[in-house]
Amino acid sequence: MGEIPESHPRRSSLLARQKLVDAAAEGLLADSAMIAHGRGEAFDYLLGEQTSDSARSAIREASARLLTAERPVISVNGNTVVLAGEDLIRVAAVVGCPIEVNLYYRTPERIARLLTRLAEQRASVAGGPAPDGWSEDWAKAVSSVALLGDGADGSIEGLEGARAICCTNGIGSADIVLVPLEDGDRCEALVEMGKQVVVIDLNPLSRTSRMATVTIVDEVTRAATALVDEVVSGHAAQGDWDNRAALSEALDIIAGASAGE
Amino acid sequence: MGEIPESHPRRSSLLARQKLVDAAAEGLLADSAMIAHGRGEAFDYLLGEQTSDSARSAIREASARLLTAERPVISVNGNTVVLAGEDLIRVAAVVGCPIEVNLYYRTPERIARLLTRLAEQRASVAGGPAPDGWSEDWAKAVSSVALLGDGADGSIEGLEGARAICCTNGIGSADIVLVPLEDGDRCEALVEMGKQVVVIDLNPLSRTSRMATVTIVDEVTRAATALVDEVVSGHAAQGDWDNRAALSEALDIIAGASAGE
Numbered sequence: 324m325g326e327i328p329e330s331h332p333r334r335s336s337l338l339a340r341q342k343l344v345d346a347a348a349e350g351l352l353a354d355s356a357m358i359a360h361g362r363g364e365a366f367d368y369l370l371g372e373q374t375s376d377s378a379r380s381a382i383r384e385a386s387a388r389l390l391t392a393e394r395p396v397i398s399v400n401g402n403t404v405v406l407a408g409e410d411l412i413r414v415a416a417v418v419g420c421p422i423e424v425n426l427y428y429r430t431p432e433r434i435a436r437l438l439t440r441l442a443e444q445r446a447s448v449a450g451g452p453a454p455d456g457w458s459e460d461w462a463k464a465v466s467s468v469a470l471l472g473d474g475a476d477g478s479i480e481g482l483e484g485a486r487a488i489c490c491t492n493g494i495g496s497a498d499i500v501l502v503p504l505e506d507g508d509r510c511e512a513l514v515e516m517g518k519q520v521v522v523i524d525l526n527p528l529s530r531t532s533r534m535a536t537v538t539i540v541d542e543v544t545r546a547a548t549a550l551v552d553e554v555v556s557g558h559a560a561q562g563d564w565d566n567r568a569a570l571s572e573a574l575d576i577i578a579g580a581s582a583g584e
Numbered sequence: 585m586g587e588i589p590e591s592h593p594r595r596s597s598l599l600a601r602q603k604l605v606d607a608a609a610e611g612l613l614a615d616s617a618m619i620a621h622g623r624g625e626a627f628d629y630l631l632g633e634q635t636s637d638s639a640r641s642a643i644r645e646a647s648a649r650l651l652t653a654e655r656p657v658i659s660v661n662g663n664t665v666v667l668a669g670e671d672l673i674r675v676a677a678v679v680g681c682p683i684e685v686n687l688y689y690r691t692p693e694r695i696a697r698l699l700t701r702l703a704e705q706r707a708s709v710a711g712g713p714a715p716d717g718w719s720e721d722w723a724k725a726v727s728s729v730a731l732l733g734d735g736a737d738g739s740i741e742g743l744e745g746a747r748a749i750c751c752t753n754g755i756g757s758a759d760i761v762l763v764p765l766e767d768g769d770r771c772e773a774l775v776e777m778g779k780q781v782v783v784i785d786l787n788p789l790s791r792t793s794r795m796a797t798v799t800i801v802d803e804v805t806r807a808a809t810a811l812v813d814e815v816v817s818g819h820a821a822q823g824d825w826d827n828r829a830a831l832s833e834a835l836d837i838i839a840g841a842s843a844g845e
Contacts, residue, residue, distance in 0.1 A: 340616060340619055343619070344615040344616060344619075347615075348615075354605040354608075354609075355601060355605060355618075357616075357618035357619045357622065358601055358604070358605075358618045358619070358621055358622035358625065359622060360619055360622055361618065361619035361620060361621055361622020361623040361624070361625065361626070362622040362623065362625050362626040362629075363622070363626075364619065364622065364623050364626075365622070365623040365624075365625075365626030365627055365787065366626055368623075368787075368789075369838075369842075526626065526629075528629075528841075528842075574842045574843065575842075575843075577630075577838075577839075577842040578838075578839040578840075578842035578843045579839075580789075581630075581789075581835045581836075581838040581839035581842060582835065582836075582839045
């Protein structure tokens with residue numbers, strides 16, 4: 324798509340788009356991944372392309388729940404790996420949890436390619452600086468992050484076919500799953516299995532957003548960066564979480580943008 | 585993306601998505617075409633996936649202007665050909681104007697492929713039934729639609745590089761251009777050349793929407809189908825056209841959806 328000037332007001336959005344175009348060419352994404360990204364772009368545009376106060380609260384809530392869970396897991400798909408893989412590896416290193424590649428349109432080739440990409444990202448993150456506030460051995464914490472998804476041996480109840488496949492030692496036995504960019508059916512199935520589900524979804528009206536335990540209405544790259552800060556800070560939960568109120572605040576922002584406020 | 589059940593409430597949206605996935609595989613689309621489609625999907629979702637009253641007024645206004653123009657032209661890109669090619673050929677047959685393939689990310693291969701696809705669509709439309717209300721020789725009218733874009737010899741003033749290229753006997757000398765799914769820079773350049781510009785754009789806040797003479801805030805497939813009916817009916821213009829009011833009405837619908845109305 325050509326060079327993007329440093330000064331372009333929508334530079335981060337255009338860079339994200341370019342990353343996805345490149346990833347599609349490398350076979351990392353499902354056919355419809357770019358369409359899904361475009362839907363997100365439109366909602367992010369209406370949200371002002373910034374993390375709202377209510378999204379920030381949701382990120383803090385997600386962090387507190389991940390840190391206090393017994394068996395947290397981060398589930399990633401192609402778009403998530405491409406846009407936020409490194410920061411989610413940082414989150415996993417701090418939380419001490421595995422990352423599972425779990426795909427709606429599952430193929431062994433894409434699982435393998437995404438695991439390879441994640442392993443590269445993990446090596447890069449391990450060799451880089453620790454997040455501010457982290458005082459332990461960073462390279463060791465990062466290198467300990469297990470990357471799951473290959474040889475998946477479990478299944479998500481209530482789903483059919485390839486989209487039900489998961490890892491027993493990952494999503495299968497998790498008590499909380501962070502699933503950025505998840506689809507509604509799977510979000511619902513995970514909730515019905517009794518798991519807490521944290522999603523990152525730019526559409527506050529989507530079924531995923533409405534089904535989740537905690538919905539972060541934010542762009543996945545920004546949300547993952549903010550989540551790194553939160554898990555390092557280690558704030559406790561803020562009391563009862565009202566997910567409906569969080570969605571309502573996101574809708575107010577969109578309605579405000581549409582009303583020209 | 586698998587079978588789409590006849591009863592699926594969002595069947596037309598899913599079929600459109602599948603058409604684009606197929607077209608991308610055939611090399612008809614630019615890298616970012618599916619992202620652009622996704623953005624449109626999100627806005628259409630907020631608009632209720634139906635043609636609003638104000639979009640219908642814009643379609644009627646566009647029809648009246650196309651029918652009374654000296655040199656109307658329909659400019660199409662990959663997404664437009666794939667999603668609305670046949671209906672735009674019907675419009676061109678009734679109006680008696682050429683269709684020009686004009687691409688933001690122009691390559692000779694994509695121009696050639698899209699012209700081939702349009703020629704196939706033209707043959708199919710010519711062999712099919714005339715629209716209700718048409719009494720002349722349909723096959724002849726359709727076969728007369730010129731398909732331009734190859735060997736482009738003109739340029740759109742105020743633009744640089746390949747995106748400025750156009751046909752002198754098409755966009756170059758047009759007094760009105762129907763450009764579904766246009767980008768803001770080109771829309772602005774065409775307006776600055778003194779042309780009337782009719783766009784079809786699902787985002788009422790986009791620069792394209794705000795720059796155009798007449799903005800149809802509607803999904804391109806639905807809008808093109810409605811436009812066929814309008815040009816056959818041949819209604820006159822409705823007096824002064826207030827494009828700002830049309831955009832404002834679309835924004836009200838989106839704000840209403842976001843407010844849960």
